[in-house]
Amino acid sequence: MKLRGALFAIFILIFTVSMSVSAHEDVDVNELESYAEKLADIGKYEDAGRLYEKIAIHHRNESELALAASYHRNAAEYFEKAETYESAGISYINAGDCFCEMRDCENASKYYSTGAENYRKIIPDYADTWIAEKLKTCRERSVMSxxxxxxxxxxxxxxxxxxxxxxxxxxxxxxxxxxxxxxxxxxxxxxxxxxxxxxxxxxxxxxxxxxxxxxxxxxxxxxxxxxxxxxxxxxxxxxxxxxxxxxxxxxxxxxxxxxxxxxxxxxxxxxxxxxxxxxxxxxxxxxxxxxxxxxxxxxxxxxxxxxxxxxxxxxxxxxxxxxxxxxxxxxxxPVYDMNITIGGVSTEDIIPGLLFAGVMIVxxxxxxxxxxxxxxxx
Structure with missing residues (x-):
C-alpha cells in the first residue's frame, strides 16, 4: 500500500508540474494570437502574418507539428492579403515541411505547390523541381517510419x-x-x-x-x-x-x-x-x-x-x-549511417530472413x- 501511495504521489506531482508549465505557455501563445487577430481586424495583415509565423515556430519547437502547420497556413493567408507573396510562399513551404515531418506527403505536396505559386507571382520563371525531391524524401521517410x-x-x-x-x-x-x-x-x-x-x-x-x-x-x-x-x-x-x-x-x-x-x-x-x-x-x-x-x-x-x-x-x-x-x-x-533508397524487394533479399526464421525454429x-x-x- 505504501509503495502504491508513493507512486500515486509522484504521478500527481509530475502531472501538476507539466500542466502548470503547459498552461503558462498557452497563455503567452493565446495573447499573441489575440493580438494577431486585432491587427488583422484593422487591416495590418502583414504584421498579423508575422505574429502567426512566430506562433507557428513556437509550436514547431515544441514538436506540435499539426498546430505549427495550421499557424503557418494562417500566416501565409494574411501575407497573401497583404500581397507580400515571398513571405506567403515561405509560410506555405514551412507548412509543407511540417506535414512532411508528420509523413503526410499529400498535404505536404499541396502546400509546397501553393508556396511555389506565390513565388511565381514575383518570379515568373521560378523553378519548383525541388518539390519532387522533397516528396521523394517524404515517401521514403514514411516507409522507414x-x-x-x-x-x-x-x-x-x-x-x-x-x-x-x-x-x-x-x-x-x-x-x-x-x-x-x-x-x-x-x-x-x-x-x-x-x-x-x-x-x-x-x-x-x-x-x-x-x-x-x-x-x-x-x-x-x-x-x-x-x-x-x-x-x-x-x-x-x-x-x-x-x-x-x-x-x-x-x-x-x-x-x-x-x-x-x-x-x-x-x-x-x-x-x-x-x-x-x-x-x-x-x-x-x-x-x-x-x-x-x-x-x-x-x-x-x-x-x-x-x-x-x-x-x-x-x-x-x-x-x-x-x-x-x-x-x-x-x-x-552500421545501416543507420547508410544512404537508403526504397526500391523493390528481390528474392535475394528475402533469403536471409527465411534463413533466420529457419535458425530460430531449429x-x-x-x-x-x-x-x-x-x-x-x-
Missing part, C-alpha cells in the same frame, strides 16, 4: 510477452498480474511526462545514452545468462517436486534495464514525431499493460500446463532470444530436446 513503428511495437510486445509468460506459467493471481501490468504502464507514462518537460535536452541525453551501448549489451548478456541458468534450475528443482517458480518468475515479470531503455527510446521516438507527451505515455504504457493482460489471459485459458517446468522452458526460450539479439543486432547497426527444437535430456539426466 512505418517499419520503425512496426519494429518498436514488436519490441514492446516481446518485452510484454516475457512478463506475461512469467505470470502465466507461474500461476500468479489477479492482484499480482494487475500489479505487474500497472508497473509496466506507470514507467513509460512517467517517462513521457519527464521527456515532455525536458525536450531541449532530449537529443543530448539520447546521444549520451548511445555511448553506453556496451553497458547495455553487458546488461542484456547478464539477463540472458540469468534466464538460461534459472530456467534450467527451475526445471531441475521441479523434477524433485520443489516449486520455486514463485521466486524465479520475477526475472521474467519485472522490467529489466534493457526493457526500461526500450520504453524510454519508444517514448522519445513518438514525442520527436510530434505526439503530445501525455498521449505518448498513455499509448506506450497502454500497449505494455494491455499486451501483458491479454497474453497472460490467453496462457491461463489455454490447455498448456501451468507448471514450473513450462516456466523454465519459457525462461530458456527468452534467454536464447536475448542471446541472439546480442549476436544479430550489432551487425545491423533452435527451438534443440532447446526442447536439451530440456528433455536435462530432465532425464536429473
Amino acid at each position: 512505418t517499419l520503425a513503428i512496426l519494429g518498436i511495437l514488436l519490441g514492446m510486445v516481446k518485452f510484454a510477452s516475457k512478463a506475461a509468460f512469467g505470470l502465466g506459467f507461474a500461476a500468479i493471481g489477479r492482484k499480482g498480474i494487475m500489479a505487474i501490468a500497472g508497473i509496466y504502464f506507470m514507467i513509460p507514462f512517467l517517462m513521457s511526462l519527464v521527456i515532455g518537460l525536458s525536450r531541449e535536452t532530449l537529443y543530448g541525453f539520447i546521444s549520451t545514452l548511445f555511448t553506453f551501448k556496451l553497458a547495455f549489451g553487458a546488461f542484456q548478456l547478464t539477463v540472458a545468462l540469468l534466464l538460461l541458468t534459472l530456467g534450467l534450475y527451475t526445471i531441475r528443482k521441479w523434477h524433485t517436486k520443489d516449486n520455486i517458480s514463485k521466486k524465479t518468475f520475477l526475472l521474467m515479470a519485472l522490467p529489466c534495464p534493457v526493457s526500461i531503455v526500450t520504453m524510454f527510446m519508444t517514448c522519445a521516438f513518438f514525442i520527436i514525431m510530434g505526439l503530445e507527451a501525455f498521449k505518448v505515455g498513455l499509448l506506450v504504457g497502454g500497449i505494455f499493460a494491455i499486451s501483458i493482460l491479454v497474453i497472460t489471459f490467453l496462457i491461463q485459458r489455454s490447455g498448456i500446463e501451468k507448471s514450473p517446468s513450462n516456466l523454465g522452458t519459457a525462461m530458456i526460450f527468452f534467454g536464447m532470444l536475448y542471446l541472439f539479439s546480442i549476436i544479430f543486432i550489432p551487425a545491423y547497426l 533452435v527451438g527444437f534443440f532447446v526442447e530436446r536439451f530440456k528433455n535430456r536435462m530432465i532425464k539426466w536429473i
Whole structure:
C-alpha cells in the first residue's frame, strides 16, 4: 500500500508540474494570437502574418507539428492579403515541411505547390523541381517510419510477452498480474511526462545514452545468462517436486534495464514525431499493460500446463532470444549511417530472413530436446 501511495504521489506531482508549465505557455501563445487577430481586424495583415509565423515556430519547437502547420497556413493567408507573396510562399513551404515531418506527403505536396505559386507571382520563371525531391524524401521517410513503428511495437510486445509468460506459467493471481501490468504502464507514462518537460535536452541525453551501448549489451548478456541458468534450475528443482517458480518468475515479470531503455527510446521516438507527451505515455504504457493482460489471459485459458517446468522452458526460450539479439543486432547497426533508397524487394533479399526464421525454429527444437535430456539426466 505504501509503495502504491508513493507512486500515486509522484504521478500527481509530475502531472501538476507539466500542466502548470503547459498552461503558462498557452497563455503567452493565446495573447499573441489575440493580438494577431486585432491587427488583422484593422487591416495590418502583414504584421498579423508575422505574429502567426512566430506562433507557428513556437509550436514547431515544441514538436506540435499539426498546430505549427495550421499557424503557418494562417500566416501565409494574411501575407497573401497583404500581397507580400515571398513571405506567403515561405509560410506555405514551412507548412509543407511540417506535414512532411508528420509523413503526410499529400498535404505536404499541396502546400509546397501553393508556396511555389506565390513565388511565381514575383518570379515568373521560378523553378519548383525541388518539390519532387522533397516528396521523394517524404515517401521514403514514411516507409522507414512505418517499419520503425512496426519494429518498436514488436519490441514492446516481446518485452510484454516475457512478463506475461512469467505470470502465466507461474500461476500468479489477479492482484499480482494487475500489479505487474500497472508497473509496466506507470514507467513509460512517467517517462513521457519527464521527456515532455525536458525536450531541449532530449537529443543530448539520447546521444549520451548511445555511448553506453556496451553497458547495455553487458546488461542484456547478464539477463540472458540469468534466464538460461534459472530456467534450467527451475526445471531441475521441479523434477524433485520443489516449486520455486514463485521466486524465479520475477526475472521474467519485472522490467529489466534493457526493457526500461526500450520504453524510454519508444517514448522519445513518438514525442520527436510530434505526439503530445501525455498521449505518448498513455499509448506506450497502454500497449505494455494491455499486451501483458491479454497474453497472460490467453496462457491461463489455454490447455498448456501451468507448471514450473513450462516456466523454465519459457525462461530458456527468452534467454536464447536475448542471446541472439546480442549476436544479430550489432551487425545491423552500421545501416543507420547508410544512404537508403526504397526500391523493390528481390528474392535475394528475402533469403536471409527465411534463413533466420529457419535458425530460430531449429533452435527451438534443440532447446526442447536439451530440456528433455536435462530432465532425464536429473
